[in-house]
Amino acid sequence: xxxxxxxxxxxHGGPARKRDNKAAFWFLAPWFLGLAVIxxxxxxxxxxxxxxxxxxxQPPRFIGLDNFARILTDExxxxxxxxxxxxxxxxxxxxLAFALGVAMLLDRGMRGLxxxxxxxxxxxxxxxxxxxxxxxxxxxxxxxxxxxVLALFGVQGKGWISDPDTALSTLIVLNVWTFGAPMIIxxxxxxxxxxxxxxxxxxxxxxxxxxxxxxxxxxxxxxxxFNLVLQIIHAFQSFTQAFVVSGGTGGPxxxxxxxxxxxxxxxxxxxxxxxxxxxxWFLLLIIAAFTFVNFWAAKYWVFYxx
Amino acid sequence: xxxxxxxxxxRAVLLLLTATLLVACSGGAGAGQELSKDPVxxxxxxxxxxxxxxxxxxxxxxxxxxxxxITVRGEFKEWNGYWDSLATTMAANDSPDIIQMDELYLSxxxxxxxxxxxxEAGKHLSxxxxxxxxxxxxxxxxxxxxxxxxxxxxSFVVNTDMLAQHGVPLPDDTKWTWADLRAAGxxxxxxxxxxxxxxxxxxxxxxxxxxxxxxxxxAALFDDKGNVVIPPKVLTGYWAYLLDMARTxxxxxxxxxxxxxxxxxxxxxxxxxxxxxxxxxxxQLTALSAASGAKLKLLRLPGEAGLKAPAAYYxxxxxWSVSARSKxxxxxxxxxxxxxxxxxxxxxxxxxxxxxxxxxxxxxxxxKLTETDRAAAEYLDxxxxxxxxxxxxxxxxxxxxILKRHTENVLFGRATPExxxxxFITELQSEVDAAR
Numbered sequence: 001x002x003x004x005x006x007x008x009x010x011x012h013g014g015p016a017r018k019r020d021n022k023a024a025f026w027f028l029a030p031w032f033l034g035l036a037v038i039x040x041x042x043x044x045x046x047x048x049x050x051x052x053x054x055x056x057x058q059p060p061r062f063i064g065l066d067n068f069a070r071i072l073t074d075e076x077x078x079x080x081x082x083x084x085x086x087x088x089x090x091x092x093x094x095x096l097a098f099a100l101g102v103a104m105l106l107d108r109g110m111r112g113l114x115x116x117x118x119x120x121x122x123x124x125x126x127x128x129x130x131x132x133x134x135x136x137x138x139x140x141x142x143x144x145x146x147x148x149v150l151a152l153f154g155v156q157g158k159g160w161i162s163d164p165d166t167a168l169s170t171l172i173v174l175n176v177w178t179f180g181a182p183m184i185i186x187x188x189x190x191x192x193x194x195x196x197x198x199x200x201x202x203x204x205x206x207x208x209x210x211x212x213x214x215x216x217x218x219x220x221x222x223x224x225x226f227n228l229v230l231q232i233i234h235a236f237q238s239f240t241q242a243f244v245v246s247g248g249t250g251g252p253x254x255x256x257x258x259x260x261x262x263x264x265x266x267x268x269x270x271x272x273x274x275x276x277x278x279x280x281w282f283l284l285l286i287i288a289a290f291t292f293v294n295f296w297a298a299k300y301w302v303f304y305x306x
Numbered sequence: 307x308x309x310x311x312x313x314x315x316x317r318a319v320l321l322l323l324t325a326t327l328l329v330a331c332s333g334g335a336g337a338g339q340e341l342s343k344d345p346v347x348x349x350x351x352x353x354x355x356x357x358x359x360x361x362x363x364x365x366x367x368x369x370x371x372x373x374x375x376i377t378v379r380g381e382f383k384e385w386n387g388y389w390d391s392l393a394t395t396m397a398a399n400d401s402p403d404i405i406q407m408d409e410l411y412l413s414x415x416x417x418x419x420x421x422x423x424x425x426e427a428g429k430h431l432s433x434x435x436x437x438x439x440x441x442x443x444x445x446x447x448x449x450x451x452x453x454x455x456x457x458x459x460x461s462f463v464v465n466t467d468m469l470a471q472h473g474v475p476l477p478d479d480t481k482w483t484w485a486d487l488r489a490a491g492x493x494x495x496x497x498x499x500x501x502x503x504x505x506x507x508x509x510x511x512x513x514x515x516x517x518x519x520x521x522x523x524x525a526a527l528f529d530d531k532g533n534v535v536i537p538p539k540v541l542t543g544y545w546a547y548l549l550d551m552a553r554t555x556x557x558x559x560x561x562x563x564x565x566x567x568x569x570x571x572x573x574x575x576x577x578x579x580x581x582x583x584x585x586x587x588x589x590q591l592t593a594l595s596a597a598s599g600a601k602l603k604l605l606r607l608p609g610e611a612g613l614k615a616p617a618a619y620y621x622x623x624x625x626w627s628v629s630a631r632s633k634x635x636x637x638x639x640x641x642x643x644x645x646x647x648x649x650x651x652x653x654x655x656x657x658x659x660x661x662x663x664x665x666x667x668x669x670x671x672x673x674k675l676t677e678t679d680r681a682a683a684e685y686l687d688x689x690x691x692x693x694x695x696x697x698x699x700x701x702x703x704x705x706x707x708i709l710k711r712h713t714e715n716v717l718f719g720r721a722t723p724e725x726x727x728x729x730f731i732t733e734l735q736s737e738v739d740a741a742r
Contacts (some may be wrong), residue, residue, distance in 0.1 A: 055741075056397035057418040142565055159561035162568070164718050247568040248386055249707060252560075253714040268393050269704050271414065272740070 049277035067278035080262040088235040091175040099179035103186035124180030133244030140170045164255035182227040189223035218303040225302045351381040352406035353388035365651045369644045403632040407625040416451040417700040422628040423449040427639030435666035443622045452625025456660020458587040462605040468582040472497035479605035487608045491556040494582045506575035506584035507557040509713035513705045521617035522609050532699030534735040541727035545716045560717035572597045588685045589660045592678040604685045616690040623660030701741025
């Protein structure tokens with residue numbers, strides 16, 4: 001039976017199939033309930049709050065578009081946007097390049113492959129955790145690992161995290177280091193490329209770079225695209241790393257002030273939940289715009305091998 | 307057998323229902339001045355470290371023995387997480403009954419209507435042992451939103467071992483000036499050859515130091531209405547002084563300063579013996595002595611001599627507040643009364659939350675104090691002080707964070723002290739305005 005037939009059978013299943021569906025809906029009901037109460041409800045509420053002044057205790061007061069107007073003039077927000085964009089535009093391509101490179105290395109049969117795969121994937125599981133962010137402050141601190149290694153070469157390091165010129169870079173390194181998730185997806189993608197293409201290329205005496213450029217990358221491009229979209233969205237929403245590394249301040253000098261961290265501070269330190277809600281919806285717009293551009297640009301470089 | 311089990315279960319359910327009803331009733335009509343005879347559960351929240359948790363838990367048990375129908379449930383956190391969680395529980399109308407409150411947030415919570423006027427609970431809460439000046443620090447327009455727990459005052463902590471080691475004489479703190487501090491710091495920095503510094507930079511931890519700097523210049527940070535009135539010139543001087551110390555190597559390089567400031571007390575330059583002088587609250591002497599293992603001494607701030615009135619003041623270390631939405635205000639007040647006035651409780655709490663603001667209680671515990679606690683208490687007793695500054699206005703709760711960021715801008719050369727002074731005033735004033 002072809003896949004198409006299978007699909008038809010699923011769509012127009014007999015009574016048994018329908019009964020199965022019903023049971024499935026009942027089993028899914030708690031999840032739907034959770035979605036409605038814990039996700040959809042607050043999302044709608046935050047849309048409403050975006051048009052109010054709400055200090056968390058007194059009832060919200062309607063102020064129209066004031067919060068959105070403030071977005072245009074808030075200089076600290078503009079700085080937070082700059083910081084976040086830099087982070088997204090630098091760390092995502094680096095992370096994906098790293099993930100692809102390591103995936104290609106691991107794709108070939110080598111000893112202890114399973115071990116390496118797990119080892120490289122591990123940081124992804126821990127990457128946005130508080131523990132790793134704390135570890136990061138140890139590594140990049142004035143007496144940290146990086147400076148001790150530098151000292152071996154007679155280089156005097158500095159407090160990388162506490163200098164506004166380098167603080168963001170340490171967070172970018174942290175994000176690149178958590179390349180495991182896209183790497184696993186790349187690995188799966190590499191497995192789908194038929195070996196005969198490479199055999200044909202080998203017979204023609206094509207070099208390694210050409211093989212990558214003309215076989216691997218085009219055939220992998222849907223996977224690259226998928227990872228790109230996912231990681232950009234993910235990077236825009238980064239919060240924990242900056243929160244822990246800067247002690248919740250986004251400092252020094254607002255140099256690690258991610259958009260989400262700024263949003264959080266507006267809501268929970270300044271008690272301005274109305275503005276925080278407006279910021280959340282503005283972030284949604286930004287991410288939607290980036291995703292739209294991504295899909296538009298995909299026409300020119302993503303190659304589907306049907 | 308099955309029947310008995312069932313009846314027992316039924317009885318349990320009935321009992322539970324009755325209890326719930328009783329609690330519900332006492333929450334409604336009985337929420338006045340009378341103490342309830344029925345079971346009452348109070349929630350009590352504070353921030354702090356392990357030692358405080360143990361002592362507080364002990365006091366809760368003492369209280370429960372005297373009031374068998376009242377259960378007090380403690381909820382404690384670290385400083386940062388504390389304010390986040392308080393903000394969310396308040397928003398969810400699920401705030402704890404008794405709240406350990408800080409000066410920075412008192413006005414912000416009180417003016418949003420979240421705190422109870424303790425005068426209304428006067429029947430169960432006595433403030434007799436408290437000086438009127440101390441009580442005033444927790445009052446806004448005649449309403450007592452916070453009862454001060456302990457008192458503290460700003461000071462310079464000096465490592466006398468370090469001074470002796472490098473042959474630097476101990477400054478006379480009844481006369482010294484900011485220039486004297488700079489000179490002594492420079493001597494230490496030079497003598498250590500870059501291994502340690504003379505002065506730990508400040509402007510990171512709180513607005514207390516800035517407030518005193520302003521008062522020494524005859525100014526104030528906020529006026530009575532809560533507007534920002536510190537003259538730009540005074541602020542410029544403040545940052546110029548800090549910048550000069552960092553550039554000349556008297557204070558550590560800015561990244562080191564920032565790192566140490568965010569790492570907390572045990573990693574500070576004073577605690578790690580990497581700076582001879584540091585600005586601290588006097589009550590931190592015990593913790594600093596324990597962390598550094600060095601001989602530390604409290605000095606009065608430079609620049610106090612020759613002023614018309616001292617700039618120094620008593621700052622309440624923290625307050626007890628009761629939620630305005632507490633279902634058991636009478637019981638909550640009785641518990642605060644126990645914390646503030648009971649001698650047995652005081653003997654457990656000692657100076658863990660500062661030198662007690664209650665003078666009668668202070669006398670009770672004096673002979674129980676350790677050497678460093680006694681030094682902190684003596685410093686407080688002998689320090690010439692003026693009236694406290696205006697309470698931090700609603701909207702300025704982020705004062706410390708704003709100050710820290712602007713100090714970083716200056717130290718990292720991202721703005722001049724002059725530019726920073728104007729920017730700081732504009733920003734702080736707009737925060738106060740936004741909260742109105």
